[in-house]
Amino acid sequence: MERxxxxxxxxxxxxxxxxxxxxxxxKVGNLGAERATETxxxxxxxxxxxxxxxxxxxxxxxxxxxxxxxxxxxxxxxxANVTLALDQRYSFPKDTSAAxxxxxxxxxxxxxLEAGGDDKKLVAGDRIQITQSAVVLERLINQFLFSKAQxxxxxxxxxxxxxxxxxxxxxxxxxxxxxx
Amino acid sequence: xxxxxxLERRNRIxxxxxxxxxxxxxxxxxxxxITRFFTLVLGSSGTxxxxxxLVMREVYFSGVLSLVIIVVSGLFIGMVLGLQxxxxxxxxxxxxxxxxxxxxxxxxxxxxxxxGLLFASRAGSAITAEIGLxxxxxxxxxxxxMAVSPMARVIAPRFWAGVISMPLLSALFAAMGxxxxxxxAVVILGVDNGAFWSQMQAAVDFRYDVLNGVVKSVVFxxxxxxIATFEGYDAPPTAEGVSRATTRTVVSSALTVLALDxxxxxxxxxxxx
Numbered sequence: 363m364e365r366x367x368x369x370x371x372x373x374x375x376x377x378x379x380x381x382x383x384x385x386x387x388x389k390v391g392n393l394g395a396e397r398a399t400e401t402x403x404x405x406x407x408x409x410x411x412x413x414x415x416x417x418x419x420x421x422x423x424x425x426x427x428x429x430x431x432x433x434x435x436x437x438x439x440x441x442a443n444v445t446l447a448l449d450q451r452y453s454f455p456k457d458t459s460a461a462x463x464x465x466x467x468x469x470x471x472x473x474x475l476e477a478g479g480d481d482k483k484l485v486a487g488d489r490i491q492i493t494q495s496a497v498v499l500e501r502l503i504n505q506f507l508f509s510k511a512q513x514x515x516x517x518x519x520x521x522x523x524x525x526x527x528x529x530x531x532x533x534x535x536x537x538x539x540x541x542x
Numbered sequence: 543x544x545x546x547x548x549l550e551r552r553n554r555i556x557x558x559x560x561x562x563x564x565x566x567x568x569x570x571x572x573x574x575x576i577t578r579f580f581t582l583v584l585g586s587s588g589t590x591x592x593x594x595x596l597v598m599r600e601v602y603f604s605g606v607l608s609l610v611i612i613v614v615s616g617l618f619i620g621m622v623l624g625l626q627x628x629x630x631x632x633x634x635x636x637x638x639x640x641x642x643x644x645x646x647x648x649x650x651x652x653x654x655x656x657x658g659l660l661f662a663s664r665a666g667s668a669i670t671a672e673i674g675l676x677x678x679x680x681x682x683x684x685x686x687x688m689a690v691s692p693m694a695r696v697i698a699p700r701f702w703a704g705v706i707s708m709p710l711l712s713a714l715f716a717a718m719g720x721x722x723x724x725x726x727a728v729v730i731l732g733v734d735n736g737a738f739w740s741q742m743q744a745a746v747d748f749r750y751d752v753l754n755g756v757v758k759s760v761v762f763x764x765x766x767x768x769i770a771t772f773e774g775y776d777a778p779p780t781a782e783g784v785s786r787a788t789t790r791t792v793v794s795s796a797l798t799v800l801a802l803d804x805x806x807x808x809x810x811x812x813x814x815x
Contacts, residue, residue, distance in 0.1 A: 372598045375606045379710025382717035383756070389739070390645045390720055391748040417747075 620722025
C-alpha cells in the first residue's frame with residue numbers, strides 16, 4: 363500500500379489528540395499512582411457524618427491513606443454506615459479510632475484515623491469501633507449561645523429587684539426570652 | 543365603505559401571528575427532516591469504514607487544518623484564565639488554587655464548548671459550503687445518475703470525520719489551555735510550581751471531569767456535523783441559498799452546542815457524588 367501525505371497528517375493529528383488526552387488524564391487529572399494501588403475495606407458507624415462525600419479522603423496524621431467507598435444509612439441503629447477503602451500499603455491497629463474532620467474552617471470534610479495501641483491489625487471487613495461524629499458548626503454556635511443564656515439567666519432575677527424594685531413584672535418576660 | 547379599513551386592521555393583527563405559526567411549523571418540520579437525514583447518514587455509513595481513506599481525507603480538511611486556530615486559541619484562553627484568576631484569587635491569598643481554576647474550567651466547560659464553537663465556524667461552515675456548491679453544480683445528482691450514492695460517498699465520510707476530530711481537538715484545546723495557564727501563573731506571575739500541579743491533580747478527577755469533557759465533545763461533534771452536512775444538503779441550489787445555509791450552520795450549531803452543554807452539565811453534576 364502506498365503512503366500518502368494525508369496518512370501522515372491523519373496519524374500526526376490522532377497521535378497529538380491522544381497525547382493531549384493522556385496529559386489531561388495523568389498530569390492534570392488524578393489517574394496517576396493513586397488509583398493503581400490495592401485497597402482493603404473497613405467499616406465505621408457515625409452518629410453524624412456532616413458533609414462527608416463518597417470518594418472523600420481518609421487521612422491519618424494528615425497523610426492520604428484511603429478514600430470513602432460507600433455511605434449508607436443504617437435504619438436499625440439510625441446511624442451512618444461509612445465504608446472506607448484503605449491503601450494496602452498501610453495497616454492500622456484494631457483499636458484505631460475514626461473521626462469526621464474538616465480541613466480548615468470551611469474546607470473539605472474527611473475521615474481522620476488515629477492509630478491505637480493494639481497488637482492485632484485491622485483487616486478487610488472489620489469495623490472501627492471508636493468513632494467521633496462531625497462537629498456541626500451551627501449546633502456548636504447554638505450550644506454556645508444557650509450556655510451564655512444560662513449564665514445570664516440566674517444573674518438577672520437576682521440583679522433586677524435590687525436595681526428597680528417597683529417594676530416587678532418587667533424582668534420576668536425578658537429573662538424568659540433570653541433563656542429561650 | 544368601512545369594510546376595507548377593517549380588513550386591513552384585521553390583517554395587521556393576523557399577519558404576525560401567521561408568520562409566527564409558520565416559523566414554528568417550519569422549525570418542527572426541520573427537526574423531523576434532520577432526524578430522517580441523520581438516520582439516512584448512519585444507514586449509509588458502511589462505505590466510510592470499508593474505504594476509510596475517504597474519512598481520513600476529510601479528517602485532514604476538517605481536523606488537521608483546524609489545529610492552528612484550536613491550539614492558538616487554547617493557549618490564549620488558558621493565559622487569560624491565568625491572569626484573571628490570579629487577580630481575583632490574590633484577594634483571598636489563594637493564588638496556588640489557580641491551577642484548579644484553570645484546569646477545571648478548561649476540562650469541564652471551555653475545552654468542549656469553545657473548541658465546538660471554533661470547529662463549527664472553521665470546519666462546519668466549510669462542509670456546508672462544499673456540499674452546497676456540489677449541489678449547485680449538480681455534482682450530487684451526477685453521482686446519483688452513475689449509481690454512486692452521494693450519501694455514502696460525500697456526506698457520511700464528512701460526518702464521521704467531524705465526529706472523530708471533535709474530541710481530539712477539544713482535548714488539544716484543554717491541554718494547550720492548561721499549558722497557557724501554567725506559563726502565565728508559574729513562569730510569569732511566580733505561583734509555586736509544585737502547589738500549582740498538586741492542587742490541580744487533587745481537584746481534577748479522571749472519570750468525573752476529564753471523561754465527562756470527552757463525552758461532551760463527542761456529543762457536540764455529532765451535533766455540529768449533522769447540522770453542517772444537513773444544511774449543505776438541504777441548501778437551495780443558488781448562490782444566495784448556499785450563503786444562507788453557511789450562515790445558518792454557524793448560528794444553529796453554536797446555539798445547539800450551548801443548549802446541549804446546559805443539558806449535559808445538569809445531568810453530569812447530578813450524577814456526581
